[in-house]
Amino acid sequence: MAKAIPQSFPNTVHKLCHWHILKKYKEYLALLYKKYKTFKEEFTAILNSPLMPIEFEVAWAELMHKYKLENDQMMIQLWSDRKMWISAYYKNIFYARMNSTQRSENMNHVLKRGFVKGTQNLHKFARRVNACIQTRMQKENEQTMTSMINPMTETTYGYQEDMSIKYMRAVYTEMRTRMRKATLFRAKPTAEPTKYLVYYHKKASHDDEDRFAWSKHEFQVVADLENEICECECKLWTHTGLFCLHIMNILDHLKPDKFPDKYILKRYTKTAKSQPTFDTRDYNTTASDGSSRLSKQDILLQLNLMVNKKAMRCDQQYDRAYYVLKRLVEELDAIHSANQADANERMAEEDAEIEDDLHYYAAKMLHAAAQANQCKQGVDQSME
Template identity: 25%
Template sequence: MNGRAPKAIIIDQDRAMKNAIAIVFPNSRHRYCMWHIMRKLPEKLGSHAAYDTGLKTAIQSVLYDTQSAEEFEEKWGQLLHKYNLTDNVWLQGLYNERSFWVPVYLKDVFWAGMSTTQRSKSMNAFFYGYVHSGTTLKEFVDQFDNALRKKVEVETTADFHYCNQTIPCASAFKIEKQFQSLYTNAKFKEVQREVWGMIMCNPTLVSTQGCISTFDVFEEISTSDEHVKIVKFSVYYNEEECEVKCTCALFEMRGIVCRYAFRVCQMKYIHELPEKYVLNR
């Protein structure tokens, strides 16, 4: 790292690590692994009478569907009162440290799309097919070299495809063409998912103050239980700077412009975004 501190760190709920990071990396933003927190829900709240009939879904909604700290505070309080959990020690502890794990408090930091430590997933994927519980130490060393060689081969193949294959644009949206020429195939696929998602987005102009226009963008989302819910995000467009910002904060967290911002760009007949939106990460 050449003496440079990481900008973002994801850890488990380890008190010693939290204290050490605050001392050694005072300017780094760190968060708790969301996966480790959510996997404790059945253990901590599974005995609640309403756990499978509303409580679990309500918790997920408060965490993932709130767009501001104020909205989270309000819905969290309503959740505790509705399910009589105001005295729950575990939830109280999580609330006290909400800035370390609740998504709405972490939207201003680039996390490259990660919310978990991902150690198990990445290591399992790396060694899959090469080692097993009966692998000896000598075999492990040989298989590690084979796994590493395979990883390099896959990356080389991906580089070759990037240089020799072009993923066609899925629409006549000119901004999509802009990203196609600058992004790798893997990253461009992420952009295309947002372009495809524009079809379900409906923007409405809310207000205009000087060069700043504010839009509410509504999207229909199908849930896992085959229901449809409407979500709303606010998009701010600065006409002088050709700057667009959405409350979903996908660009801030992942470096990918969201479908809601794209939809407003389409509505305003914007054909090209400033370089910071395509070369920022």
């Protein structure tokens, strides 16, 4: 695969699955976790913390030195493959923080656990998959309805209330957790008024996961709230669409009245499902006049189903529906042909105008060339 991907997909970045890499050394890592009580926590911290490449390498070296693993063959192998699976080396590449194939594996697990079995026939498999999809959609609709109620904010700051109103409940819960953990950091201004350096300060409590144990780096954050610019060099928003702890710390420091609108993506809001730009097949569902093609399609489908249901009551109604629908198809084809003919006629007129212009300019060029030739002949005769 490592040789085939660059040849078949030259513009694709090959990244190894984080979960499969650790699973390969699962048994040996379990021995290290058992031998050193704090190793798992610190090892996981440096793998998941938003460090830059140099800081990750320094943190790795310190960890290996602390537990005397510099000559450990397994850790040496993990180190040699680091640029293929460690996120610190993919800062400038969009990968949505996907470190593994977990998304597809999760869906497979859901199907196998409660809906399908390996011995089922194909038609039963299709029905059970459809039941799974309907169940997931029902849960999503329940969450959407729950999100309509604005949750209580911990403070009265404008940007927090703005988030609680716009974000769906699950996303706001995550952002509220980040607001609390953002207090683990401190911000200091720089010579430029819109730039700050955010650094790790201390752990909030003993119960908190020590996931920031290696976050000693000072992250540069640009916060120009007047122009709605918020950027951090950890690039978490670029990959996920949600602010990192460093930007949240700056927002807590500046306490703006409003959350920057352009950083609230629609897929995280309470109106995520209203008038989607694309459907599940990526067909554009917005008509040229700005109306929703998806809503028009729903209306026509409902009418079609109604006609079909009523037409099957008796033969007379069937014959009438068949006649009307057949005539309607012919009329629609005639309208389409007329519109196409008008478009072709307009195109032909434009082509004719372009051709006339070409003839005109060609004639002018020929006339200018003839005049130049006459002048040249006159000059030659005078010189003789």
